[in-house]
Amino acid sequence: MYEGPVQDLIDELGRLPGIGPKSAQRIAFHMLTMDPTDLTRLQVALQRVKDEVKFCELCGNVAADVLCRICADLRRDPSVICVVEEPKDVAAVERTREFRGKYHVLGGAISPIDGVGPEQLRIAPLLKRLADDVVTEIIIATDPNMEGEATATYLIRLLRSFPGLAVTRLASGLPVGGDLEYADEITLGRAFSGRTNVG
Amino acid sequence: MYEGPVQDLIDELGRLPGIGPKSAQRIAFHMLTMDPTDLTRLQVALQRVKDEVKFCELCGNVAADVLCRICADLRRDPSVICVVEEPKDVAAVERTREFRGKYHVLGGAISPIDGVGPEQLRIAPLLKRLADDVVTEIIIATDPNMEGEATATYLIRLLRSFPGLAVTRLASGLPVGGDLEYADEITLGRAFSGRTNVG
The missing domain is CATH 1.10.8.420 (RecR Domain 1)
Known part of the structure; x- marks a missing residue:
């Protein structure tokens, strides 16, 4: 052409x-x-x-040095690790300014159709970070889709036997600014089952 | 960030x-x-x-050589020149497979707000191409917006005194596949004034 x-x-x-x-x-x-x-x-x-651009040796996030800015930042709480799929997810969580802990980037999600199993993800380095008992909470923040759910389930089963470690997940529910009418059934169902007591 | x-x-x-x-x-x-x-x-x-990538010395289109593929193609009719604003417009007209003549790329449109006057456009090279009387028709195919209209008006005034040269413009009207209801008033007005006899 x-x-x-x-x-x-x-x-x-x-x-x-x-x-x-x-x-x-x-x-x-x-x-x-x-x-x-x-x-x-x-x-x-x-x-x-x-x-x-390199990848942080500790968490797998993008880095200009051996450690990324967040891992190198001593003001960040080392007792909480937020587990995400990709470096862009770190950026998304950072934008909320809600989280002051550390991250762990898996480098993807479990997806048999793409030939990605747990062994292709950075799960072993995550377990290594739990060895010294500093970490008390793992927040699983994989994508709310099939691959992300599969990865979350795998991690929950793997981690729940660790003594003194809380494993949590991000809340599912209605997106802020959305319209109840336009929410899909699964999201609305999750919003119901995850309803919180306010009265 | x-x-x-x-x-x-x-x-x-x-x-x-x-x-x-x-x-x-x-x-x-x-x-x-x-x-x-x-x-x-x-x-x-x-x-x-x-x-x-260079620009064709004759028409101003993108070229891998001194002349672009269309100017170098002897099977194309040299008596009709379609005047467009940018090389991408050449590509758009070529996709229709309706036009077998040559092109002239102006390199923009008259836009006083951006400091573009007729002297910034490739109008002198266009006039030079008319010198040898080969060209019998100029089709003005500038964009149907304010700058394109201004450029078309300028060219029409400039070229209409040339003997033996027809100056034409692309038809304005309803886009195919569109909906009468959603057509803006100017387009619908043009479709009326440019209606053709079919009975």
Whole structure:
């Protein structure tokens, strides 16, 4: 359809998440007419992420050093670990400003269809972090979908026998700002079974 | 919010058209965990577009050579030139498979608010292409918005005195697959004034 290099760029951009063929084309043509210094900045950013971003040896989050900023932060409570699937989930929890503990990034969720079992996840490093009895609570914050539920169930079964360790999960219920009428049945059902006493 | 290089990449991605902060974040985190060879392919595609893509000396379309594929194609009718704003518009017209003539890319549209006047557009090269009397029709296919209309009006005034040259515009009207009820008043008004005799 287009001159070779333009089509190649459209194809590569189209492989990124959330970018369809139309957006890929739009971005590629934008890049053609972009200020070359702006394009260079993007290229440098890409290369730096490739070269400099490592994963925290302790928790698996993205890191610029051996430890990520959160693991290196002595003001964070080391007795609570929030277990998430991906580094982007750390960012999502951080935005709430509700959590002052540490994280553990599994690097995915159990998904037999994709060939991901517990042994592909960073579960052994999590168990290692529990060895010194500092941790008193594990908050399981996997995604509320089938893979996330499977992973949560696996972790609960694995961890519940640990003495002195509370294993908790994020509350399921109605999203704030939503409409009761538009909530799916499972969410509404969970909101009922998880109702709290307020009177 | 994130480790430096990741945030830089999110910022750069967020400057691309149609990519908001959420998508930029999603793409950046995807790039972190992407197969390095896939990321390299994207980088190579970017660099090749930067190095190899030129603009056709005749029509201003993207080109891998001095002339673009369409200008170099002897089977295309040289007597009709379709004038568009950007290379992506050439691609859009090509997808219709309705047009077998040549193109002329203006490189934008008249927009006083952005400091773009007729002298910033590739209008002089268009006039030069009319010198040898081969061209008998100019189809003005600028965008149906204010800037495109201004550009079309300018070109019509400029070209209408040329002897033996027909100046035409794309039809305005209802988009196919649309709903009469949802058409805006201007589109519906144009569809009325441009109605065709079918009986």
